[in-house]
Amino acid sequence: MLPLQLAKLGKLQCIHPSFIFVFMLCIMTSRTQLTESALKLMTKYPLIDGHNDLALQLRILQNNRLRLVDLHSISNVATDINRLRAGHVGGQVFAAYVMCTAQDKDAVRLTLEQIDVIRRMCSEYPEFELVTSAEALRTSEKIACLISIEGGHAIDSSLAALRMFYQLGVRSMALTHTCNTPWAESSSKLYQFYSRENNSLTDFGEAVVAEMNRLGMMIDLSHSSWDTAKAVLEISRAPVIFSHSSAFAVCGHERNVPDELLRVLKENKGLVMVNLHSGFVACGGKGNISIAADHFDHIKNVTGAESIGIGADFDGASKFPYGLEDVSKYPALIQELVHRNWTEEELAGLLRLNFLRVFQQVEQVRDELVEALPGKKRSRSWRQQMSVDWF
Numbered sequence: 456m457l458p459l460q461l462a463k464l465g466k467l468q469c470i471h472p473s474f475i476f477v478f479m480l481c482i483m484t485s486r487t488q489l490t491e492s493a494l495k496l497m498t499k500y501p502l503i504d505g506h507n508d509l510a511l512q513l514r515i516l517q518n519n520r521l522r523l524v525d526l527h528s529i530s531n532v533a534t535d536i537n538r539l540r541a542g543h544v545g546g547q548v549f550a551a552y553v554m555c556t557a558q559d560k561d562a563v564r565l566t567l568e569q570i571d572v573i574r575r576m577c578s579e580y581p582e583f584e585l586v587t588s589a590e591a592l593r594t595s596e597k598i599a600c601l602i603s604i605e606g607g608h609a610i611d612s613s614l615a616a617l618r619m620f621y622q623l624g625v626r627s628m629a630l631t632h633t634c635n636t637p638w639a640e641s642s643s644k645l646y647q648f649y650s651r652e653n654n655s656l657t658d659f660g661e662a663v664v665a666e667m668n669r670l671g672m673m674i675d676l677s678h679s680s681w682d683t684a685k686a687v688l689e690i691s692r693a694p695v696i697f698s699h700s701s702a703f704a705v706c707g708h709e710r711n712v713p714d715e716l717l718r719v720l721k722e723n724k725g726l727v728m729v730n731l732h733s734g735f736v737a738c739g740g741k742g743n744i745s746i747a748a749d750h751f752d753h754i755k756n757v758t759g760a761e762s763i764g765i766g767a768d769f770d771g772a773s774k775f776p777y778g779l780e781d782v783s784k785y786p787a788l789i790q791e792l793v794h795r796n797w798t799e800e801e802l803a804g805l806l807r808l809n810f811l812r813v814f815q816q817v818e819q820v821r822d823e824l825v826e827a828l829p830g831k832k833r834s835r836s837w838r839q840q841m842s843v844d845w846f
């Protein structure tokens with residue numbers, strides 16, 4: 456508790472000053488102490504961030520030719536090793552994302568290429584370490600890299616492809632991006648294909664959820680429609696995550712999570728990792744650290760602090776609030792939450808312990824299902840007694 460006590464001491468001293476000069480000095484001292492307490496906390500509990508699109512930028516800028524960039528310092532993106540270090544990032548989930556226009560075409564190959572570039576970047580630079588288990592993530596002293604797939608179109612409706620992605624180190628998958636898949640629904644209405652009514656998660660969609668539970672792959676509901684999210688929360692045996700979504704009650708964007716779902720997520724012991732993109736945080740304006748912190752306060756009110764994380768979406772989105780422009784800026788946000796009286800325990804959870812707990816529980820469900828066969832599930836619908844095989 457030391458850093459927080461220090462911060463409060465800093466505020467108390469400001470009650471007494473009799474001169475403006477002393478008063479100003481006092482505010483500055485108090486702010487410095489807040490900064491110090493945030494940095495101390497983050498040294499003790501390095502951040503695990505739920506969503507980053509550097510791999511997409513490597514595709515766009517260099518067609519994945521890693522030799523053409525120095526990952527220590529890249530000027531035209533929001534993520535590089537120097538700034539991850541400055542931001543006290545100890546773990547980063549990197550998204551293997553391919554566009555919806557690749558669905559039913561070359562999505563699987565393109566996803567393989569994005570996984571490949573993340574694996575290369577995390578093995579060629581000694582500052583990074585690729586991890587595939589909660590224990591390796593917990594104990595890593597480098598910037599631990601986790602691979603997640605963003606968008607179920609990547610598996611081309613094949614559980615075999617899903618299993619092979621797991622073998623390549625993928626430990627979470629968002630069920631959709633901005634397009635529906637044949638088996639799950641997106642929050643976005645950008646694309647017309649596979650749209651449907653009243654069937655937000657098909658029988659095959661349920662099989663994907665069951666297979667992810669069996670494999671020990673985290674289910675990511677960011678980008679899914681609320682109906683799909685609800686359907687998944689009803690059947691998933693493991694906690695789920697929203698890897699980069701904010702609070703709908705604070706900013707009414709379809710990508711954010713409404714209170715109703717937050718309450719179900721709390722029951723599920725899952726996690727919402729708050730997205731810092733201006734469009735989801737400030738709803739139109741650019742926003743500032745204060746409005747971003749409002750999302751954390753709101754979610755804490757609804758779910759408790761144990762269901763919150765950060766999934767900033769750097770390099771996926773382009774517009775961020777003043778003071779939160781890149782991966783070096785996380786301490787400013789933590790400082791604001793210290794200022795808002797978040798406790799050390801709450802902030803430790805927010806920074807990394809909540810994510811580690813969810814990852815461990817996902818692995819525990821995998822271990823419980825060790826006898827289960829691939830691609831088999833009990834249908835819960837009218838075929839209740841039938842066991843369905845999917846491949």
Ligand SMILES: *[C@@H]1O[C@H](CO)[C@@H](O)[C@H](O)[C@H]1NC(C)=O
Binds near residue numbers: 652653
């Ligand atoms: C979907 O559900 C609504 C309301 O329950 C119902 O009116 C509608 O007919 C349903 N549509 C289909 C295609 O089943």
Ligand SMILES: *[C@@H]1O[C@H](CO)[C@@H](O)[C@H](O)[C@H]1NC(C)=O
Binds near residue numbers: 746
């Ligand atoms: C942040 O933005 C809000 C309006 O969106 C404003 O009221 C507030 O004063 C700003 N806070 C800071 C610290 O700039």
Ligand SMILES: *[C@@H]1O[C@H](CO)[C@@H](O)[C@H](O)[C@H]1NC(C)=O
Binds near residue numbers: 749
């Ligand atoms: C959280 O709840 C408290 C007490 O119920 C209330 O005073 C506060 O305004 C709430 N904060 C947010 C951000 O909803």
Ligand SMILES: *[C@@H]1O[C@H](CO)[C@@H](O)[C@H](O)[C@H]1NC(C)=O
Binds near residue numbers: 794795796
């Ligand atoms: C934080 O706690 C202090 C002392 O308990 C109190 O004076 C202050 O108003 C609180 N700040 C917020 C933002 O809740």
Ligand SMILES: [Zn+2]
Binds near residue numbers: 605678699771
């Ligand atoms: Zn996204």
